Amino acid sequence: MIFAIEEINNSTELLPGIKLGYQIYDSCGSVPVAVHVAFQLSNGLDPVFYTGDNCSQSGMVMAVVGESGSSPSISISRITGPFNIPQVSHFATCACLSDKQQYPNFFRTVPSDQFQADALAKLVKHFGWTWIGAVRSDSDYGNNGMASFLDAAHREGICVEYSESFFRNHPRSRIQRVADVIRRSTAMVVVAFTSPGDLRILLEELSLKPFPPRQWIGSEAWVTDPDMLRFSFCAGAIGFGIQKSGIPGLRDFLLDLSPSKVAASPVLTEFWEDAFNCRLEKSEKVFLMFTRG
CATH class of the missing domain: 3.40.50.2300 (Response regulator)
Structure with a gap:
């Protein structure tokens, strides 16, 4: 910005x-x-x-x-x-x-979820998955997005075994209940209209007990998040991503920031350590950057 x-x-x-x-x-x-x-x-x-x-x-x-x-x-x-x-x-x-x-x-400057919901329904139909489960974030994003998807899925002749909502700060019993619904279901395909933070909590709960593999269909919010790759049973998740482009000059702008400016900002510090695989340490008078590997 x-x-x-x-x-x-x-x-x-x-x-x-x-x-x-x-x-x-x-x-x-x-x-x-x-x-x-x-x-x-x-x-x-x-x-x-x-x-x-x-x-x-x-x-x-x-x-x-x-x-x-x-x-x-x-x-x-x-x-x-x-x-x-x-x-x-x-x-x-x-x-x-x-x-x-x-x-x-x-x-x-981003498309409405109505377009994504219609596309996800067509994607599911394309692969012949007519019996699915659905989970969503209990938020405006998840509830409205899933409602649009279910309407589109109905028009495509897709049947839904269950539709569950949850939020990352719900009691663990609520998350466990949603996880158990997925484990006991006969639907081998799960459509998840969630934020990354919400789905991460659910996947961590699911990983505690083995269950038959499921095919995950994801909304753009989480399906393009590399952090989800640590859950091996989501390695085959598919969905749609928003087209990305390079921003001319941004890399030079970030590289020209002095270590003192970076260390003064928790956000920039987190970005630098992730982007450049380094650890920024601050002493009283000196800023040191250690590169790993």
């Missing part, structure tokens, strides 16, 4: 004569945290957002970029919408957000 804003501010073509200021917040995937931030933004958190010489306005939020999740995005839109503050999300895919009566100021 910082890279994109600096690219815009340094360009003479993108937004000539306009400088963008910003505040960046981490919602931690939490609706209450997202709501708290939305109220802060709506009430004018700081008197000045951009302190450069060419700043012509201050203290007024012109737009919100985010959230990545559908439920937090819905909550933010409910708060900022009455103030006519535009909201643009890069990853909130719930089909419900296409309702301009409810969310007139919400926009996104």
Whole structure:
């Protein structure tokens, strides 16, 4: 985000004569945290957002970029919408957000889940799987996405043995019940419309007891997550992914960051250690980077 804003501010073509200021917040995937931030933004958190010489306005939020999740995005839109503050999300895919009566100021750069639900139903039919199970995140993303999929599946002549919902902070007994439904089922195909965090909890529960292998069909949110490969019974999961592209200049921008700037940011520290396979350690005066392997 910082890279994109600096690219815009340094360009003479993108937004000539306009400088963008910003505040960046981490919602931690939490609706209450997202709501708290939305109220802060709506009430004018700081008197000045951009302190450069060419700043012509201050203290007024012109737009919100985010959230990545559908439920937090819905909550933010409910708060900022009455103030006519535009909201643009890069990853909130719930089909419900296409309702301009409810969310007139919400926009996104990613397709609605309606397209994915229809495609998943056609994928299942293509392989001749007419008897399936279904699990979903108990969230706006999961519930709306699965509802769209089940409608599409019905039109394709696909029968559903069970449809279960769960959320990562539900009691373990709830997760165990969903896992037991999958183990006892006769359907050998499971369609999962979940977030990565939710599915990870379910797969960890399933891995505790051996059960007949299942073919997993995944929504884009988790089926492209490399962390899922550690569950061997999901190695054959299939689904659809959103087309990705390289961002010119981003790599150089990240490589030019000094170790002191990286170490000062927990987010950048986590990114560096993962991307460059290193460990960044901070002492009182010195920053050291150790490379493994």
